[in-house]
Amino acid sequence: MAIREIFQEGEECLSKRCREVTVFDEKLSKLIDDLFDTLHKADGAGLAAPQIGVVRRVAVVDVDGVTMELVNPQIIKAEGEQIGEEGCLSVDFSKNCRVLRPQTVTVRAYDRTGKLFERTVSDLPARCVCHELDHLEGILFFTRKYQGK
Ligand code: ZN
Numbered sequence: 001m002a003i004r005e006i007f008q009e010g011e012e013c014l015s016k017r018c019r020e021v022t023v024f025d026e027k028l029s030k031l032i033d034d035l036f037d038t039l040h041k042a043d044g045a046g047l048a049a050p051q052i053g054v055v056r057r058v059a060v061v062d063v064d065g066v067t068m069e070l071v072n073p074q075i076i077k078a079e080g081e082q083i084g085e086e087g088c089l090s091v092d093f094s095k096n097c098r099v100l101r102p103q104t105v106t107v108r109a110y111d112r113t114g115k116l117f118e119r120t121v122s123d124l125p126a127r128c129v130c131h132e133l134d135h136l137e138g139i140l141f142f143t144r145k146y147q148g149k
Pocket residue numbers: 087088089090131135
């Protein structure tokens with residue numbers, strides 16, 4: 001386990017579409033442990049692999065009692081809307097802004113052992129899942145800035 005450097009906006013790793021994970025090995029397990037360690041140290045809600053320079057489809061979420069490791073995640077169902085302030089450990093606070101997200105999402109993903117699971121979450125955890133999945137597409141939250149009132 002290790003605390004890793006969190007890359008900042010402007011680094012190439014944050015604007016790339018991440019590659020699928022195909023091998024569920026010790027290296028993947030260590031990556032997930034490092035993501036959790038780095039997230040907890042930074043006191044964040046979620047962290048995606050590209051934020052620590054690994055361009056793979058892996059992310060972790062730990063917010064409001066929802067702890068998830070997501071490998072090759074997909075949102076298979078989204079319902080409702082929520083508008084709320086977002087920020088990112090890879091982006092300066094001055095760019096925090098409101099973003100429109102689904103109120104509830106069902107995510108399908110693999111865990112570190114290669115086991116497929118589905119989980120439905122709402123509110124902040126749903127926002128966080130959407131934010132982390134955006135990272136896997138090379139999308140930063142402020143490009144989705146909510147323009148309404
Ligand atoms: Zn982020």
